[in-house]
Amino acid sequence: MSRLNFQLEATASGSRARAGRFTTLHNEVLTPTFMPVGTHAAVRAQRREDVLDSGAGVLLANTYHLMLRPGVEIFEKFGGIHRFMNWPRSVLTDSGGFQIFSLPGSRSVSEECAEFKSYVDQTLIRLSPESSIAAQRAIGSDIMMVLDQCVASTVEHGVAERAMELTHRWALRSLAARGDSPQALFGIVQGASYADLRAASARAIADMPFDGYAIGGLAVGEGSGAREDCTGIVTELLPQDKPRYLMGVGTTRDLLEAVHRGVDMFDCILPTALAKQGVAFTSQGRRDLRRAAYRGMDGPIDPKCGCPTCSAHSIAYLFHLNKVQEPQGWQLLGLHNVHFYMQLMRTMREHILADDWLGFYRSQRDLLDARDSYGAPVRHVTKAQRQKLKLKLGRYEVVVRDRIGRIREMTSGEVMHPVNDPAEEARSLYVEQSRLVERLTEPEAAPLVVWDVGLGAGTNAMAAIQAVEAMRRQANRGPALPAAETAWTAGPTGPHRRLTLVSFENDLDSLRLALRHPAWFKHLRHAAPRGLLADDRWSSAAAGVDWLLLRGDFGATKFTAPLPDVIFFDPFSFKTDSALWTLAAFRELANLLSGKAAELFTYSYSTSVRAALLAAGFYVARGRGTGPKSETTIGLTPRAAVDADGGGISHGRELLGEEWLDKWRRSDAQAPMGTDSSDASWHQAVTAHPQFQARFVYSSPRTRGAHR
Numbered sequence: 001m002s003r004l005n006f007q008l009e010a011t012a013s014g015s016r017a018r019a020g021r022f023t024t025l026h027n028e029v030l031t032p033t034f035m036p037v038g039t040h041a042a043v044r045a046q047r048r049e050d051v052l053d054s055g056a057g058v059l060l061a062n063t064y065h066l067m068l069r070p071g072v073e074i075f076e077k078f079g080g081i082h083r084f085m086n087w088p089r090s091v092l093t094d095s096g097g098f099q100i101f102s103l104p105g106s107r108s109v110s111e112e113c114a115e116f117k118s119y120v121d122q123t124l125i126r127l128s129p130e131s132s133i134a135a136q137r138a139i140g141s142d143i144m145m146v147l148d149q150c151v152a153s154t155v156e157h158g159v160a161e162r163a164m165e166l167t168h169r170w171a172l173r174s175l176a177a178r179g180d181s182p183q184a185l186f187g188i189v190q191g192a193s194y195a196d197l198r199a200a201s202a203r204a205i206a207d208m209p210f211d212g213y214a215i216g217g218l219a220v221g222e223g224s225g226a227r228e229d230c231t232g233i234v235t236e237l238l239p240q241d242k243p244r245y246l247m248g249v250g251t252t253r254d255l256l257e258a259v260h261r262g263v264d265m266f267d268c269i270l271p272t273a274l275a276k277q278g279v280a281f282t283s284q285g286r287r288d289l290r291r292a293a294y295r296g297m298d299g300p301i302d303p304k305c306g307c308p309t310c311s312a313h314s315i316a317y318l319f320h321l322n323k324v325q326e327p328q329g330w331q332l333l334g335l336h337n338v339h340f341y342m343q344l345m346r347t348m349r350e351h352i353l354a355d356d357w358l359g360f361y362r363s364q365r366d367l368l369d370a371r372d373s374y375g376a377p378v379r380h381v382t383k384a385q386r387q388k389l390k391l392k393l394g395r396y397e398v399v400v401r402d403r404i405g406r407i408r409e410m411t412s413g414e415v416m417h418p419v420n421d422p423a424e425e426a427r428s429l430y431v432e433q434s435r436l437v438e439r440l441t442e443p444e445a446a447p448l449v450v451w452d453v454g455l456g457a458g459t460n461a462m463a464a465i466q467a468v469e470a471m472r473r474q475a476n477r478g479p480a481l482p483a484a485e486t487a488w489t490a491g492p493t494g495p496h497r498r499l500t501l502v503s504f505e506n507d508l509d510s511l512r513l514a515l516r517h518p519a520w521f522k523h524l525r526h527a528a529p530r531g532l533l534a535d536d537r538w539s540s541a542a543a544g545v546d547w548l549l550l551r552g553d554f555g556a557t558k559f560t561a562p563l564p565d566v567i568f569f570d571p572f573s574f575k576t577d578s579a580l581w582t583l584a585a586f587r588e589l590a591n592l593l594s595g596k597a598a599e600l601f602t603y604s605y606s607t608s609v610r611a612a613l614l615a616a617g618f619y620v621a622r623g624r625g626t627g628p629k630s631e632t633t634i635g636l637t638p639r640a641a642v643d644a645d646g647g648g649i650s651h652g653r654e655l656l657g658e659e660w661l662d663k664w665r666r667s668d669a670q671a672p673m674g675t676d677s678s679d680a681s682w683h684q685a686v687t688a689h690p691q692f693q694a695r696f697v698y699s700s701p702r703t704r705g706a707h708r
């Protein structure tokens with residue numbers, strides 16, 4: 001029997017967003033809800049009356065900090081935290097796992113417990129699942145959390161897996177330690193950014209009789225895309241009839257995205273922490289009170305907010321308090337932020353209950369956490385300057401040459417498709433070389449899956465879609481084909497195979513920016529790109545195309561995509577997007593594709609990229625040249641390479657031979673990106689690659705002699 005008696009009231013149409021309610025030992029809590037963080041049994045710089053007024057139903061307190069100061073014995077003396085801080089509503093205590101992981105200082109973790117030095121007096125403290133529960137029982141929270149082992153979300157798979165398994169064993173010990181206490185207890189799902197581990201952990205923890213389920217170990221280094229993906233994977237597997245809590249997340253936009261994926265509870269220090277820096281969350285995005293433009297501005301920070309700060313003070317006054325570092329400025333801004341967060345949760349709940357969530361969600365996604373651009377040179381700009389402003393968005397700007405637009409990443413200065421006509425390069429390097437159109441005529445039932453790594457301005461994806469549309473139009477001119485809606489799934493002959501195009505992108509500003517300028521990005525004059533941005537998917541029955549968008553870092557999102565037959569590998573280069581080009585990244589990709597016949601096309605032909613592909617286990621062939629580049633690169637999985645000479649999918653690929661290996665041996669760019677001198681396994685992997693062995697065996701004696 002659950003101690004919280006969670007009632008699911010509604011789930012929004014077209015979303016997993018849910019509204020519910022549960023009852024703790026102190027009050028009823030309506031979800032989705034945000035829990036202000038009271039680390040030391042106080043929300044930073046906020047009076048309890050103000051926090052109560054904001055509507056907060058649950059306060060989060062940190063077991064780790066409270067154990068060190070004031071100490072468990074004080075809570076025992078006062079009969080718990082509620083009387084100690086005079087808080088009449090619910091308290092959730094975390095277990096200390098996150099602090100052990102995140103605070104500086106030495107620590108060690110064994111099967112039995114975690115050991116760490118107190119940051120207060122350097123004494124050695126042991127925290128076990130049992131002692132953490134004992135402390136939380138003494139603190140007297142309404143909801144306790146199990147002790148977990150939290151690791152950075154970017155650690156290796158094996159490390160993440162071991163931490164996850166220990167967390168599962170500790171979860172069972174925590175349940176036993178809770179005994180018959182009336183306090184509720186939540187289990188925690190771990191697994192870093194690995195989809196398979198997140199799913200395994202969700203299943204294991206969901207099998208244990210907790211009163212609610214938390215998603216831990218996020219917001220510790222992964223991108224927001226990876227976080228959203230992990231959240232979605234986990235909530236899908238958690239029971240419907242218990243609350244779900246995403247720990248330590250996040251910005252207003254993060255909350256919106258997580259509610260959309262079925263999360264009910266949140267905590268985060270941002271509303272008060274950013275207040276100290278002079279940042280307010282508002283219905284129009286962030287306001288940064290450090291901007292000089294606010295110095296004389298009358299009216300509240302957010303005209304739509306009814307909080308005490310907005311009712312009483314002008315933005316100019318808050319600007320002034322922040323400027324002179326008056327603590328009251330911090331307090332007033334924090335008060336607004338906490339109110340704004342609570343108001344946002346109530347609004348989300350209303351839209352879920354009214355079942356018009358999707359419209360609200362779409363209207364808020366880009367608005368909620370928009371960075372403050374107020375006071376940027378908007379006043380007194382000339383027409384030419386205004387034109388120039390529209391040429392920039394986020395990290396990107398448009399550069400135009402010969403009436404063709406290109407996207408430039410401003411921090412690195414790198415331009416996408418810098419030399420050739422981008423559309424022409426997309427057609428030649430990716431669409432034609434992969435024989436995409438031809439392969440759609442193969443008598444295969446399964447769709448052809450193409451990964452578009454680095455959506456950018458949509459150039460490669462649209463080149464693929466437009467080539468397929470042209471082919472379908474051509475085919476439809478002939479008689480005796482079935483109706484357009486079924487033509488590409490039914491017929492035994494003819495171009496019937498569907499195309500699934502999966503685009504990966506962690507920053508959609510490049511596409512948004514290009515969409516502002518259709519005159520210079522002609523390939524975007526099509527319904528598909530806007531449809532994709534709005535819904536993360538666009539389909540065409542007539543063309544037999546499904547286009548999916550996976551937001552976030554390719555490193556994580558690739559695990560959630562259907563496996564590809566073809567990869568357009570066209571992200572920014574190593575200097576801008578280094579994580580995608582390392583040996584480790586290619587190894588992970590090769591592992592994922594093991595057993596699959598797949599080909600990867602990329603514009604790079606650098607020695608170190610080719611070495612990385614080879615060392616990761618790909619076969620490497622020369623790709624066709626483009627513009628000033630005499631050649632590019634094709635990576636083939638072993639299964640694709642087997643066919644390379646046999647007329648299969650990769651027929652006609654020209655594998656690199658000994659002359660390349662010779663060049664590589666003399667090169668000073670031998671090492672794949674991201675390797676260091678401590679690991680030279682790649683060297684052996686390149687030299688002993690079967691691609692070169694086979695050639696060696698069958699090569700002429702003269703060639704062999706040359707290498708003695």
Ligand SMILES: [Zn+2]
Nearest residue numbers: 305307310336
């Ligand atoms: Zn306000």
